[in-house]
Amino acid sequence: MIALSPVPDITYRLYHHPLDPLSRRVRLTLAEKGVACDLFIENPWDPSDDLVALNPAGEVPVLVVVEDGRQQVLADAGAICEYLDEAHISPALIGKDPIARAEVRRLIGWFDRKFHWEVTVFLLGEKALKRLTGTGEPDSVLIRTGCHNIHGHLDYIAWLTERRNWLAGEQLTLADLAAAAQLSVIDYLGDVPWNAHILAKEWYARIKSRPSFRGLLGDHIAGFPPPRHYADLDF
Amino acid sequence: MIALSPVPDITYRLYHHPLDPLSRRVRLTLAEKGVACDLFIENPWDPSDDLVALNPAGEVPVLVVVEDGRQQVLADAGAICEYLDEAHISPALIGKDPIARAEVRRLIGWFDRKFHWEVTVFLLGEKALKRLTGTGEPDSVLIRTGCHNIHGHLDYIAWLTERRNWLAGEQLTLADLAAAAQLSVIDYLGDVPWNAHILAKEWYARIKSRPSFRGLLGDHIAGFPPPRHYADLDF
Numbered sequence: 001m002i003a004l005s006p007v008p009d010i011t012y013r014l015y016h017h018p019l020d021p022l023s024r025r026v027r028l029t030l031a032e033k034g035v036a037c038d039l040f041i042e043n044p045w046d047p048s049d050d051l052v053a054l055n056p057a058g059e060v061p062v063l064v065v066v067e068d069g070r071q072q073v074l075a076d077a078g079a080i081c082e083y084l085d086e087a088h089i090s091p092a093l094i095g096k097d098p099i100a101r102a103e104v105r106r107l108i109g110w111f112d113r114k115f116h117w118e119v120t121v122f123l124l125g126e127k128a129l130k131r132l133t134g135t136g137e138p139d140s141v142l143i144r145t146g147c148h149n150i151h152g153h154l155d156y157i158a159w160l161t162e163r164r165n166w167l168a169g170e171q172l173t174l175a176d177l178a179a180a181a182q183l184s185v186i187d188y189l190g191d192v193p194w195n196a197h198i199l200a201k202e203w204y205a206r207i208k209s210r211p212s213f214r215g216l217l218g219d220h221i222a223g224f225p226p227p228r229h230y231a232d233l234d235f
Numbered sequence: 236m237i238a239l240s241p242v243p244d245i246t247y248r249l250y251h252h253p254l255d256p257l258s259r260r261v262r263l264t265l266a267e268k269g270v271a272c273d274l275f276i277e278n279p280w281d282p283s284d285d286l287v288a289l290n291p292a293g294e295v296p297v298l299v300v301v302e303d304g305r306q307q308v309l310a311d312a313g314a315i316c317e318y319l320d321e322a323h324i325s326p327a328l329i330g331k332d333p334i335a336r337a338e339v340r341r342l343i344g345w346f347d348r349k350f351h352w353e354v355t356v357f358l359l360g361e362k363a364l365k366r367l368t369g370t371g372e373p374d375s376v377l378i379r380t381g382c383h384n385i386h387g388h389l390d391y392i393a394w395l396t397e398r399r400n401w402l403a404g405e406q407l408t409l410a411d412l413a414a415a416a417q418l419s420v421i422d423y424l425g426d427v428p429w430n431a432h433i434l435a436k437e438w439y440a441r442i443k444s445r446p447s448f449r450g451l452l453g454d455h456i457a458g459f460p461p462p463r464h465y466a467d468l469d470f
Contacts, residue, residue, distance in 0.1 A: 056391070057345060057349055065334070072334050074334070074337045074338075074341065075341050075344075076337075076340060076341040076344035076345075078313070078340055078344055079336075079337040079338075079339075079340035079341045079343075079344060080337065082336065082337065082340055083333050083334070083336065083337040083340075086333040086336065087333045098318050098321040098322045099300070099307050099309070099318070101314075101317065101318065101321065102309045102311075102314040102315065102317065102318040103309075103314075104314075105311060105313055105314035105317055105318075106309065106310050106311040106314045108314075109310075109311035109313055109314060110292060110311075114292055156291070
């Protein structure tokens, strides 16, 4: 009889929406860590009672961790990704030095917050959420605002990657995943002006070709398909 | 001659605004850690060239760390507070267990984001920022919205502190500082309905009486004084 060291029995469940950039950030982090996870779709605009029971904020993403029969509920994309980096240490996605970790987190904040409010809410909100929720016609002024604002962010990605291998330094980090998660949603809408931003496109091509990205590239919302280039690695 | 072990020569400079809740969160964290810091006031609605050079987002708070003559710039309140918890390990303000750390960060997100957008932007924006920037009269509908929304958050604080000593568990954490930072700004405006929320008031009285809070209670914006109870520990 072979003595095996006890392996904790851990399973994960993620409540998410395919077009929610913060849910995508968690999915990318899970995949980079090689952590298997069951996915459950929730509509953030109409959270189920189950979701509200798990997260009183009624928001996705929510990660349920079941370890040896005991269930723990984690909410907030930032909290979830930091947890995954602490509980699954390889590959390290924030780094070790406190100053370098602060730079990773600064850029996460940039994309989770600044990009989100300057680009994603305009384009995702007008072009997708209004259609999916049946709440009116897209506002062309707001769409133009989002399309205008994205240029500065793509320029910033170029500026960073001219100086560093990845956004926050020499290694891929959660900052790259945060930026790619937001951009992948805008790319699903067909609204990233890649050809005007060659350096940002080169960075995105590198991250898009990683195995961790495959799940996102397979997303397909019923009645709201992505453009043909969305899943194409040679876009 | 006494041999001293080498102590790195570290100084800190914080660029902040007294009524910015995220700046207040960093000031509370610095004070809880016992870290001395020079403070420089910036107006977030009109960032100086110096601030933009330090932080291309043009936002406060920004922490400049000068160690042995080498300057490092940290931006984003979340990144700064996580850095301070890593670089100054005592007292620990996030805890050790990954699941418990995720709960601290979930609640930080709740107050930095949810409370901020449901309460602070309405009350601070209408009552203070419009006056400080001379951009019109307060909108009473938006003020009523903020005053309505704060009740749910104070109820949630009560719900948490009925089950835990502090918001995220038995120890004071960054979650308490995030919540107190937001509430302290609303309290400066005189808009926290403390007497309708006795449990939340008891929690706030405990945190308000900590030495780390003294700096915030001494804030006084020229031409925009706080109500008398603001600095009163027996409010």
